[in-house]
Amino acid sequence: MFELLTRVPDDPILGISAAFKRDTTPLKVDLGVGVYKDDHGNTPVPAAVKRAEAEIIAVQASKAYLSPVGNPGFNAQVLELVMGADHAGRKGDAAAVQAPGGSGALRLGAELVRVSSPGSTVHVSDPTWANHIPLLGSAGFKIERYPYYSAAKHSVEFDRMSAHLEALPSGAVVVLHACCHNPTGQDLTLTQWAAIADIVARRGLLPFVDLAYQGLGDDLERDAASIRMLARQVPEMLVAVSCSKNFGLYRERTGLLIALTSSAERAAIAAGQLGRLARTIYSMPPDHGAAIVDRVLSQPELRRSWTEELAAMAVRINGLRGLLADGLTSRMRGSDFSWITRQRGMFSRLDLTPSMVETLREQHHVYVAPDGRINIAGVSQANVDHVATAIAAVMASG
């Protein structure tokens, strides 16, 4: 049977990581894989997460099963972190179910749509996070793209985006990045979100919002403002939340799916369906990361420490944006890189051809994703001159 299997092509981003590890030059810089990095190139575990983890290990008396919908404390805490203290006026209307990471939440949400509306088409931004398409496509949906980013103007093509959404049939699923758009870093303004919320409500579309970077763009409140605005205007919505980046819990696979429905009764039905779906796929989500998040958010001292550390991460990323933009502008007179400072989150996409990406890697030891996406957090005070010089050199020769 297994002789029929064909070889899977290497994942381009993981391939970059492997090539980076093999490179022995001290000058090398990894701007490829999408994890937060500090000034030393390390991906830290926040101090509050470390402390919560130690406390949990000390007091946890049992590791008996919890439930297909996960840890109730985690579900309630993260629901409130996303929706705000007043739940955007929709308290009780949401089913909140733990999932294995943001990816697991996306998949669980897709399975729920498949149960309630099997023929739906899922529309993703052009471009979008590379894994959206296989994740949602393998749940059986046809995937289409809506116009989103103009590489030439380094801005959202808002008119084309809204015209596209206006023309979608009722019931179409629209995947939206709540903040820190991956791979472009280009987010909608709140005025644009209000217009999208209006179209979604009028056309009867289902927003499926991906929130993977809350707190890493501006701050915890502003990064969730898009979701809260939608929640006030649309009857139904899905939100896939990842705790990988903002809690530094990547490998612990910690996420939440929120299904906002039109009533508390429907929310209970949705939660029941989600529990059943989870049971049929992986039975129950892993608890360790969720228990940590629950503890961090419910203990005021841990919460304060985590919020401060997260805020410092966002400040650092936004500072690096300025540093890189200045470095590029000073080396490429006449070119404008101020758009890098207007974008948010870990990513921006440079105008690099595949051969420029290769030259950056082979000649300058700077590793970026094949589409020119760079992880801003991989830039540091120590390497910014090298990075800017290398990018300017390949752009000038290309």
Ligand SMILES: Cc1ncc(COP(=O)(O)O)c(C=O)c1O
């Ligand atoms: C846009 C986006 N959504 C979802 C995820 C999923 O995160 P995870 O499954 O690791 O929690 C990521 C991770 O890189 C992402 O960038």
